[in-house]
Amino acid sequence: MCGIVGYAGPAGSISDVSERPLSVVLEGLRRLEYRGYDSAGVAVVAPGASQVSSRKKAGKLSNLVELLAAEPVPVATAAIGHTRWATHGGPTDANAHPHLADDGKLAVIHNGIIENFAALRDEFIAEGVRFLSQTDTEVAAHLLAREYRSSGDLAAAMRATAQLLEGTFTLLAVHSDLPGTVVGARHDSPLVVGLGQGENFLGSDVAAFVSETRVALELGQDQVVTITADEVVVTDFEGRIVTPTTFTVDWDASAAEKGGFRTFMDKEIHDQPQAVAETLLGRTDAAGRLTLDELRIDESVLRAVDKIVVIACGTAAYAGHVAKYAIEHWCRIPVEVELAHEFRYRDPVLSEKTLVVAITQSGETMDTLMAVRHAREQGARVLSIVNTHGSTIPRESDAVLYTHAGPEIAVASTKAFLAQITATYLLGLYLAQVRGTKFPDEIAEVLTELKAMPAKIQRVIDNGERVRVIARWMDSRSVLFLGRHVGFPVAMEGALKLKELAYIHAEGFAAGEIKHGPIALVEPGLPVFVIVPSPRSRDSLHSKVISNIQEIRARGARTLVIAEEGDEDVLPYADEVFWVPQTPTLLAPLVTVVPLQIFACELASARGLDVDQPRNLAKSVTVE
Ligand code: F6R
Secondary structure (H helix, E strand, C coil), X not given: CCEEEEEECCCCCCCCCCCHHHHHHHHHHHHHHHHCCCEEEEEEECCCCCCCEEEEEECCHHHHHHHHHHCCCCCCCEEEEEEECCCCCCCCCCCCCCEECCCCCEEEEEEEEECCHHHHHHHHHHCCCCCCCCCCCHHHHHHHHHHHHHHCCHHHHHHHHHHHCCEEEEEEEEECCCCCCEEEEEECCCCEEEECCCCEEEECCHHHCCCCCCEEEECCCCEEEEECCCCEEEEECCCCECCCEEEECCCCHHHHCCCCCCCHXXXXXXXXXXXXXXXXXXXXXXXXXXXXXXXXXXXXXXXXXXXXXXXXXXXXXXXXXXXXXXXHHHHCCCEEEEEHHHHHHHCCCCCCCEEEEEEECCCCCHHHHHHHHHHHHCCCEEEEEECCCCCHHHHCCCEEEECCCCCCCCCCCCHXXXXXXXXXXXXXXXXXXXXXXXXXXXXXXXXXXXXXXXXXXXXXXXXXXXXXXXHHHCCCCEEEEEECCCHHHHHHHHHHHHHHHHCCEEEEEEHHHHHHCHHHHCCCCCEEEEECCCCCCCCCHHHHHHHHHHHHHCXXXXXXXXXXXXXXXXXXXXXXXXXXXCCCHHHCHHHHHHHHHHHHHHHHHHCCCCCCCCCCCXXXXXXX
C-alpha cells in the first residue's frame, strides 16, 4: 500500500515534467500506482533553493501530472514521489503526501501506519505547531525537522525519528540544505535501492526503477539509507554501517508494460501459460529428480515434519486451499490452511515439526509477515512461496520457493495465482520425494502432466470468446460459484475476481454445502457457475456435482458449467458449457479458473470499470 519513489542524480536542463529527477519519479509512480491511487505527490530540491518544492493532488497520478504542467517545479537534483492508499484521513489534496515541516525546508513521504501519531501530534500542538492534514504521517515531518535542527545531520535525524515512532513505516525525506540527497528509513514496510551510473534510486519495489537499472540492493529491517548521485550509505537504527546484499532483477521494464493489451489484467491472463512454464523451469536434475535449489531447509527436517500450516490472504489463500488437496494426497501430511490475519490471534499449536508455508505474491503483505514472525517465534520452520524478489517475507523465512510469474501490475491477482498453485505442486512433489510417499516414476508422471499445463492453459485462453460474450450480456446483480474438492477454492477465487473487478455480489460455495442453506438464494435466472470435476475423478465426485447442478437448475438457476472436453454428462443440465482440456483432478484448477478470470475481467470492462485499479483496493497490503 502506497508507492514510494526517490531519486538522486544530475539535474535536468528544463523545468518541466521531462526534467530527469522529476521524470524518473513520475515514471516510478506510474509503475507503482497499483499500490494505491487515492492521491499522488512529489517534492523536489533545487540547488540553492531555500525551501523544497512540492505538488500534490487527490485522485490518480494523471491529476498530479496536470497540476505539474500548470505549476512546474524548479530544476532539481533530488526528488521524492508518493502514490497513496488512504488509511488516516480521506483521499484529499491536504492528506496527499509529501508532508512538509513548518519551515518548508523538509518534505516527507510515508508508507505504513504510525500507531503513536496521536500522542506525538498532541505534543506538537501543545508547542504551537499547526497541522495541515489528518494523516499519521505529518508528525514524522515535524519530528524529523526537530531532530535535524538539533543534529544538523539528516540521516542521524532519521534514525532518531525512527526510534520515536511506533507502527510500520518506510519514510523518505528531502531537505533544502541537501539538494542532492534523499534519506530513507525502513521498519516493517518495503524499500529497495536501485543502483545507477551517477544516479541512484529508491522504491517500494523494483518496478519503481526497473526501466533505469536492474541492479538493486535489498535493505533489511530497521535500516536507514542515504542516497546521492554517487553514493549509497546504509546504517542500522543505531548508526552502524551495514553492507546490504545486491541482486539483479530478472525481468525487464517491458514485462511491466501492457504489450498491446487493453489492460494489464488482459495481458496477465494471457501471460499465464508462461508464468506456469517459468515457475516449472529448471526444477529437476539430470536424473529427473526434483531439486528445489532455493530451499534452505534440510531434508532431515522435512522428513520430520508432522503438520503443514499454509498461511496467506485472499487469492494466495485460495492457492493454499488447492495445495492442501495436493500435498495431503501426495505426502500424507495433514495440511491446515489459515488466513494469515486470523492465524496468530487463535494461538495456533506449532512445534519445530510444523512446516508453515506462507504464500504471497508481493512478499510484503503485513498480515502474512506478522504470521510468519509468529510462527518462527513459536519454533516452526517457515517456507515462503513468493513472486517478488527483494521483498520482506523471503528474508524472514527459513526457506523460499520463488514463483516466476514476472511483475503482476493489475491489482487483482491472476497469473500469480496460477504460479502459486504450480509452486505448491512442486513443493508437494518434493516432499513426497524426500519422504518417499510416492515412487520416483509416479512423481515423474505428475511432473510430465504439469509440464503439459501451459499448453492447456493457452487453449482455454484461446477459446475464451464464448465466456466473453456471456460476460458482456450479463445483467445479474448476483452470481454464485460452486465447486467440490479442488473446484471449491476455484469457486471462491471466481467469486472474489467478480467482486473486486465488477463490484457484483458473488459467493463461492462448496457444491455439497448449497443444500445446507445457500440454495435459498437461488431464484429463476440467477447465474451459477459450476466447476465440474473430471469424470475420471475418484469416489463419484463427478456425479455428485452433476446432481448439485440438477438441484439448482430445478429451482430456476441459469447454469454456467465449466467441464472437461468430452464430458457429455453435463450437457442436459448446462445452459452454457465452457470446455477445458482433460487434466488430472489435482491439476485442474490451473485450467478451470481461467474462464472465471476472463468472465470477471470482460464483465468489468464492458461496464466501463477500471479492471487494473478497482476501487478501494491496493496491490500490496502493507497494513494489518
Ligand atoms: C485478489 C488479490 C488479493 C491478494 C492478497 C494477498 O485478487 O490479489 O486477495 O491475493 O492481498 O496478496 P499477496 O499475495 O501479495 O500476499
